Amino acid sequence: MSYIKFKIPDDLKNGIKSFLDKVASTRDSKLRKGMNEVTKSIERSLAKLVIMAEDVTPPEILFHIPLLCEEKSIPFCYVSTKKELGNSARINVASSAIAIENVGTGNDRELEDIIKKVAAIK
DSSP: OOSOOSOOOHHHHHHHHHHHHHHHHSTTOEEEESHHHHHHHHHTTOOSEEEEESOOSSGGGGTHHHHHHHHHTOOEEEESOHHHHHHHTTOSSOOSEEEEEEOOTTOHHHHHHHHHHHHHHO
């Protein structure tokens, strides 16, 4: 049993990472980093997209996230490693999960594109 519900192709993972980097560099964006903040963001229905790392151990840490996202109709996706996720969010530590609450000005279309691509894979 795993929290990874579907496989994301590498080119889409790279697109997700570059989008996250772009959002992190936008001045009026808002990211929630780490398990507790991501869980709160989902429960309050503030998250627009949740990104999780695939190499989290033990996997039980992230087990509830996809279930919460499905319950609240929040799209979610995966990247390969915690380190990549942390680097893409421009924090200097590895992160197991990140929620995007506000993409900032000019990033709305890219968010919609990624959500459509992830929905097509699901």
